[in-house]
Amino acid sequence: MADGESKSRFKRQKMTDDGSDRANPYLAHMHNGAEERDQGVGLSDGHANGHSNGRATGGGTSLASFKRHATTSKQHTVAEDGPANPLNGNNLSKRYFGILKTRRDLPVHAQRQEFLDMYQNTQVLVFVGETGSGKTTQIPQFVIYDDLPQSQGKMVACTQPRRVAAMSVAQRVAQEMDVTLGEEVGYSIRFEDMTGPKTILKYMTDGMLLREAMNDHDLKRYSTIILDEAHERTLATDILMGLLKEVVRRRPDLKLIIMSATLDAQKFQKYFMNAPLLAVPGRTHPVEIFYTAEPERDYVEAAIRTVLQIHATEPEGDILLFLTGEEEIEDACRKINMEADEMVREADAGPLKVYPLYGTLPPAQQQRIFDAAPAPFKPGGRPGRKVVISTNIAETSLTIDGIVYVVDPGFSKQKVYNPRIRVESLLVSPISKASAQQRAGRAGRTRPGKCFRLYTEGAFKKELIDQSYPEILRSNLASTVLELKKLGIDDLVHFDLMDPPAPETLMRALEELNYLACLDDEGELTTLGKLASDFPLDPALAVMLISSPEFYCSNEILSLTSLLSVPQVFVRPAAARKRADEMKDLFAHEDGDHLTVLNVYHAFKSPAAQENPKQWCHDHFLSYRALQQADNVRLQLKRIMEREEVELVSTPFDDKKYYENIRRALVAGFFMQVAKKDSGGKSYVTVKDNQSVLLHPSTVLGQDSEWVLYNEFVLTSKNYIRNVTAVKPEWLLDIAPTYYDVDSFSKGEVKTSLQRVKDKVNRRTGYKAASGR
């Protein structure tokens, strides 16, 4: 592999980096006259409402003289210079002043006054800050100094799409403000509320704020809400934007800041009644982009070749390669390792260390990507290098310093939803231009880097879409619709979303909720629906849980619901499949996978296993993390059940009906996910939409069950149903009579079969078939 060869496949394109040249057309230029503004004395009126909740009020601190929404950057910097902490009057630490210096070097700091001028003069502000601008840590602090939420007895919220981000940013900002995390600055995520009575700045996940909105439609606890990373367009962010658009109308005192990393900010501006925009440049190193001259046929093979060429020809620096899934990544790791060994032997190459990275990898193994690159074989020899092969987890969630080369084949697995067959599935699809930029940017975090795109420049320009479709357009909306109803949105069709989903998707969701009796025929929330929306669960799971006391097994269904809302508990390493399967057989229940996983949970909770649960899980090929997480979820759900007075009951274990009751309770939630064996005897057909499906080979269920209920529909090489339990058709007619109205079924085997069962039941109970509803 000669040097020239590596370059020949790539056409060099002249550009600094996707966006590091940020001569920004949207940059707001405002006259900076605020310095002369009167520096009001005394706290604003809000201080007089006499809230005695122990919040920091600024009294006795340098903030006491600040006039709300009329402060200046100069005032802020004077206050920050100490000597007392502006928030609580304490002495400031040495570390504080050290951090203060670096904070003032951040690009956002240069525009602090500009930001204040806009913030003070508008209710909604769109803020664009590229990577490295400091927006996530600094803007909320600027806001605190001007909004003085403590004087209103309120807080400033800043949302993040991911839990880790909310936690780590809060930690960092607490340090910057020299306060204890959880006091003036805190965070709130599921299972963990690190806030207290003094908290005035709260980082939180977007999902968490959405939950809060369900019980407080006006979000009255907040004086300013900052939606960060809005460009990621998570489902929760989209719903919050729709909601907040209405809330700002109802609450003129609420300020809203939409923060985004892309220049596609006009869309946000337009959506929010032409809100003003402020843009701040980022600070990253330039990344040189290379494209292939011709399209690649096999992107995995091309990617491996490119990684090896970089290793052979490029100067020191680590490599990040993006692939789409676990199997592809493990496969590429193996191949690169083999080739690298050969390069070391035959071409005197430096050592190459390869690390896989994907979501389901245990945390300890994920940590290994942060190991330093290997040292040269001998002092002064060819440099060692680290290669990380990752899914798009490294695109946003995880940042690896030291990456200088990025290899981007241009694909990722994405969720798609097909409302016609009501199936969410994962599909390998081309990424968007925004993703490609994000990936390239990963090469320029510590020094100038290079990005090798395994597609042509023409393809980048013409074939990639600008932005990935927002999640709301790719999801089953059943739980979203339920949430919206609970948020007080009555007219879903006219609810102003940035990207409204297809009418068919909405119809499907409404229909599903109606069958689940969460919405009545008028589309209004029922008592059951209200209760279901209190649980952080899919509607079918929530309904199953709420109905379970009627089947005398709510304790067991509570466990099962928790198990179904965490990742798979069975571990099946490629090297030990057979042993793993044998272990699974120990827990198998002949009536299906639900009862099997429940057996696992009960065994996990037994004193014997709890003696050393980690070891026990390892020995039994079970995921300790998943089971622990299930335990956590169970506790949270149990608290909600107690609060809402959903009874916790069990059928005695020695009762003949113990397992049958659980299977019947499953039907109460999942009656829409039932399949009947085909006349051929091998495959199954789903009731109502007549899809041919196969039992997933991982099921413990034998082939002799006529009717089965399933949890998941998996589209891979074939249509599989997974997590399957045998049910009786009588139960379907009994528990879900509206859905199993035999007359509504289209002609076919399912209908005939159901009719036969119905007649039999009617004969037995003495009713005439005709008298049935």
Place this chain on the structure above:
DNA sequence: GTAAATTCT
């Protein structure tokens, strides 16, 4: 006879 991008309440 076998798959699971990612994230969230």
